[in-house]
Amino acid sequence: MEKYAILLGYFDKQWLLLKKLNIQIISVDLSSYELRYVFALKVQQFYTATEDLMKQIAKGFENHIQDLSAFHKELLIRLNTEVPQIRPQVLSTNSFLFLDKVRAFRHFIRHAYDCELLEKELTTIQNQFKSHFEVLEKDFMQFRLFVEDLSR
């Protein structure tokens, strides 16, 4: 089906970007005060790119996504849930918890007018990327196979 072939194309393009951002995020030296801002920007870009991919997935399989701008967590909750006879769960609970934390961090960076970037807090986030990105990749790739099957 053409709709899913298009989604597959978008999926691959977006995944390349996410892999690149992940490498940049885990490589930032957080002991440097200036580089903490680079880290914050990259994490923000990472979540926005992931959210765009999740929105495309939701659009491909569901119709009701208009309220997602109000409560971004809703999209994560939705993708952590199987839609019987329509699509399997996209995100495992581990990936859901990881991305939820990254989403909260993005909110903090976007909305705090005068935020203090503490090395300890950022290191915790960076470590989460180091330990969870592979799980996220596994989840997305598994879902990609499902989309690939539909596109044939």
Add this chain to the structure above:
Amino acid sequence: MDKQFDTNEAKKFQERNEAFEKDERENQRIATLSIVVESLKKLFLNTDVEVFLVGSITQPYMFYPHSDVDVVVKKFAGDRFDLWTQLETMIRRNVEIIIFENCHFQEHVLKTGYKVL
């Protein structure tokens, strides 16, 4: 327009609508405040952490459907973003967790914040 339009009547209609929306909003704020306080008490009961609410959730008629709930925590040594996601799950609304010790408006928090714990 074929006939004279009654602007006063239209104005009265808009005012009634506005008053109704304002009351609804305030009822929503009070209900949300109660859920937030209850959730924070569950999370921090029997700990040394002090918790304050600031911003629109504490101000009558100022809390809108898309408003965040601003929470300030003092003497909190845990992971801010874990608390953030946990509280959002409990209240199903966007929150903002502010660490008192790094906060640039400490005086404002102590003077005008709603002390939960």
